[in-house]
Amino acid sequence: MREIKLKNIKKVFDGEPILEGINLTIPSGEFFALLGPSGSGKTTLLRLIAGFEQADEGAIFLGSKNITDVPINKRRVNTVFQNYALFPHLNVFDNVAYGLKIKNVKKETIEQKVIRILKTVHLEKHIYKSIDQLSGGQQQRVALARAIVNEPDVLLLDEPLAALDLKLREKMLVELIDLQDELKTTFVYVTHDQFEALTVADRMAIMNADGEIEQVGTPKEIYEFPASSFVASFVGSTNLLKGTIRQEGARNQIEIEDLGLFDLHIPVDKPWAKDGVQVLMSIRPEKFEVSKTELAGFSNHLVGTVDSIVYHGRSTQYHISLPNETVIKVFEQNEEHFPQEEIDYDDKVNIYWQKENVVLLET
Amino acid sequence: MKPVRTAASYSLPIFVLLAYLLMYVPIVVLIFYSFNGGQTPHQWEGFSLVWYRELFASVEILDALRNSLIVAFSSVVLSVVMGLFFVFYSARTVLQNFLFLFYGSLAAPEVVLAVGLLSFFAFFSIPLGLTTLIAAHTLVGLSYVTPILYSSFKGLDYRITEASLDLGATEWQTFTKVIVPMLSPAIMGASLLVFIISFDDFILSFFCSGASTMTLPMYIFATIRSGATPVINALSTLLLVMSSLAVLVFTLFRVRTRVF
Amino acid sequence: MIPALLWQILFLYLPLVFIIFVSFLKDIDYLVVGNLSLQHYTDLLKPIYLKIWGRSLSLAFFTSTLCLAIAYPVAYFLVFRIKRMRNLLLFLLVLPFWANFLVLVYAWFFVLEQGGILNSFLLNLGIISEPLRILNTQFAVYLVMLFCFLPFMVMPIYSSMEKINKSIFEASFDLGANRWQTLTRIIMPLSSSGIRTGFFLVFIPAFGEFVVPLLLGGGKTMYVGSLISFLFLETKSIEWGAAFTCVSGIILIVAVFALNKLLKTIFGKERV
Numbered sequence: 001m002r003e004i005k006l007k008n009i010k011k012v013f014d015g016e017p018i019l020e021g022i023n024l025t026i027p028s029g030e031f032f033a034l035l036g037p038s039g040s041g042k043t044t045l046l047r048l049i050a051g052f053e054q055a056d057e058g059a060i061f062l063g064s065k066n067i068t069d070v071p072i073n074k075r076r077v078n079t080v081f082q083n084y085a086l087f088p089h090l091n092v093f094d095n096v097a098y099g100l101k102i103k104n105v106k107k108e109t110i111e112q113k114v115i116r117i118l119k120t121v122h123l124e125k126h127i128y129k130s131i132d133q134l135s136g137g138q139q140q141r142v143a144l145a146r147a148i149v150n151e152p153d154v155l156l157l158d159e160p161l162a163a164l165d166l167k168l169r170e171k172m173l174v175e176l177i178d179l180q181d182e183l184k185t186t187f188v189y190v191t192h193d194q195f196e197a198l199t200v201a202d203r204m205a206i207m208n209a210d211g212e213i214e215q216v217g218t219p220k221e222i223y224e225f226p227a228s229s230f231v232a233s234f235v236g237s238t239n240l241l242k243g244t245i246r247q248e249g250a251r252n253q254i255e256i257e258d259l260g261l262f263d264l265h266i267p268v269d270k271p272w273a274k275d276g277v278q279v280l281m282s283i284r285p286e287k288f289e290v291s292k293t294e295l296a297g298f299s300n301h302l303v304g305t306v307d308s309i310v311y312h313g314r315s316t317q318y319h320i321s322l323p324n325e326t327v328i329k330v331f332e333q334n335e336e337h338f339p340q341e342e343i344d345y346d347d348k349v350n351i352y353w354q355k356e357n358v359v360l361l362e363t
Numbered sequence: 364m365k366p367v368r369t370a371a372s373y374s375l376p377i378f379v380l381l382a383y384l385l386m387y388v389p390i391v392v393l394i395f396y397s398f399n400g401g402q403t404p405h406q407w408e409g410f411s412l413v414w415y416r417e418l419f420a421s422v423e424i425l426d427a428l429r430n431s432l433i434v435a436f437s438s439v440v441l442s443v444v445m446g447l448f449f450v451f452y453s454a455r456t457v458l459q460n461f462l463f464l465f466y467g468s469l470a471a472p473e474v475v476l477a478v479g480l481l482s483f484f485a486f487f488s489i490p491l492g493l494t495t496l497i498a499a500h501t502l503v504g505l506s507y508v509t510p511i512l513y514s515s516f517k518g519l520d521y522r523i524t525e526a527s528l529d530l531g532a533t534e535w536q537t538f539t540k541v542i543v544p545m546l547s548p549a550i551m552g553a554s555l556l557v558f559i560i561s562f563d564d565f566i567l568s569f570f571c572s573g574a575s576t577m578t579l580p581m582y583i584f585a586t587i588r589s590g591a592t593p594v595i596n597a598l599s600t601l602l603l604v605m606s607s608l609a610v611l612v613f614t615l616f617r618v619r620t621r622v623f
Numbered sequence: 624m625i626p627a628l629l630w631q632i633l634f635l636y637l638p639l640v641f642i643i644f645v646s647f648l649k650d651i652d653y654l655v656v657g658n659l660s661l662q663h664y665t666d667l668l669k670p671i672y673l674k675i676w677g678r679s680l681s682l683a684f685f686t687s688t689l690c691l692a693i694a695y696p697v698a699y700f701l702v703f704r705i706k707r708m709r710n711l712l713l714f715l716l717v718l719p720f721w722a723n724f725l726v727l728v729y730a731w732f733f734v735l736e737q738g739g740i741l742n743s744f745l746l747n748l749g750i751i752s753e754p755l756r757i758l759n760t761q762f763a764v765y766l767v768m769l770f771c772f773l774p775f776m777v778m779p780i781y782s783s784m785e786k787i788n789k790s791i792f793e794a795s796f797d798l799g800a801n802r803w804q805t806l807t808r809i810i811m812p813l814s815s816s817g818i819r820t821g822f823f824l825v826f827i828p829a830f831g832e833f834v835v836p837l838l839l840g841g842g843k844t845m846y847v848g849s850l851i852s853f854l855f856l857e858t859k860s861i862e863w864g865a866a867f868t869c870v871s872g873i874i875l876i877v878a879v880f881a882l883n884k885l886l887k888t889i890f891g892k893e894r895v
Contacts, residue, residue, distance in 0.1 A: 073797070389731045389733065472830060563721075603722055
């Protein structure tokens, strides 16, 4: 098992730069996700690792070996395609056995390995069926089996669940996690769906529309400590409030126009956050507490008017307008069957948050 | 795979180039020499249109051309009209199983068709001439027209027909006002195809037209056998130009309408 | 709808039945049951006829095979190796298909003549000292057949290759196959129906072809087509011609079935 290292990868298509100086290390055995909007170059990056595309600049390493110029069929990397790309003229067994037959593996060994992998993906009842007799989910698993049976160093998955319906997708996500745990192969998973990425990834990279990596980290790191406003808005939702830092002695505060001063916690890893600097304060909707009555114990307090209420079953989403005419989003979990207070349209409410539950971002 | 620039990767394009060259060199040479001013067909003696002038002055050629055109147009009209009716009345009825019958004339070698027709005409003492030729060409035309119109017709949304009937039109009106206009690209394409096939056809004409009638391809054949003059070069060039235009028009139809 | 069907039956099937019937007659003027005989068929068992059938089968087979050998790489090139010039090259390919067959044959005739272009060209370059006698040889016949039938072979193969989903190639390479393995294991089976269609689009007409052998081969060697033409047009012995045609037809059908099986084994069945 070897780690993947991408050094300074640049790729241009038809004069348009797709990837700008990508540097990334994916440790061996990780379930790694590449998340980003359409056009962010994440699929291109995947295809570079597979060998379907050549980088204009930069190098790709698998372990200590430079595989930048190694042709597709010689890389110990296998791909699960978005549209499965199953061979229509071969049945399930022959599709899965294809890679092994190319390598001239012994017939008995092929049979052994193919049947074993088909059992792992729960297709043992369909071994000799032709491809067009299978459902979408089954075809997807054949594509998976066909790639895995070759025991690659890295398995690349290009939005493999995109064509499946919601319930099936959720089921497959769990199966993929279990599979990766068992095989311990490095999985690189490309998706534009943050739910998928957050679910499966050990670590993930967020790419923006300019073909750069904004942040790499565990799902929790990315969600709770986004490195930029892009990441903060792309993964989950957030409220971004612009303000200026005011430091007086040991007290840190943020001044927001027309709203006043609020207590602020400045973490040590953000030395740029100093007195007079303009910042964006990112507060996730669930970090707010909303109440018609007054509550104690919170560092910060605002008053606002309820603009809209959307009931989501286990949570309720409020849009609340503030005195400076910005609107913030707030989630409240519906913990009580019979809540103590009912919040209604146009109600004046108190909004509370703790100064630690805030992320400071550069503007 | 990223193509590696070895000698091997150039061999395929060169091969293809050679294939195209060999297909086209004789044609290009022919066109070139049709403008040859001199008497000897293979010595270049300066650019001239003399053979084209002779071409248009030749009564035989003009006669043959006239015959070819008559046969071609008639075949087109007959096969398209019959094919259209067949398609309209057979789609969604039992008759569509008989569609395969139309493929017979495509599957057999033309000589067999020609010979069959010839004996048939001989037996019933039908004199050979333009009419027998038209009959023969219509036969072939039908086997091209019917499948094209059929698949095009199948591709139409039948709910449009229902809408027309719902709005009060009779079957005939639906046919003329709705279906035929919608099928017109396919009809145009099929007509062009049949026209060219009939115009270019040699074998059927050779067998079924008798001693007195001659179509253009038959004229070319006879001249080659008896001793070609460069007039043939000029004639050939014009025919090639005609075919090229036909292909262009046909391609444009397919590209614009995608009906078939 | 009736006219169309009637037409087909009247002008195609009836004559065919008629031919079969006639072949059993001794003399076409006496359409009496007592006049039936197998005489014409037994007459055909002479080696001279077997040679003719053999020759036509040979011609058809070699033309088709050579066409296939050239057309397959050309189709592959057009589908997988170029994008920008594709429409132009396709147009150039289809053009001879629509041109008058006789014009194409004549073009080759013109080039290959003894006083012709090819010879002048080679003489001038000093490659040969005497004009080559290419016309009136079997070589000329095969050469012209090859290039006149080539577009018929390329089109169906092109069609079937075009339908292949491109990501299937990436999958094949991804799984370790090189270009040759991908060609034989993936492309060929998936284009096999196109191969067979093209093959028979050439084989069947080539079997009955008589124009090219007549004009370019000197007309001295008999092929199936030329004999049929001779029997029907020059000797007017329709019964004999009918018998010959029927047997030729049967031979053709048998050949087609056999070759179809052969092609299926070589190129694999398309399991779609």
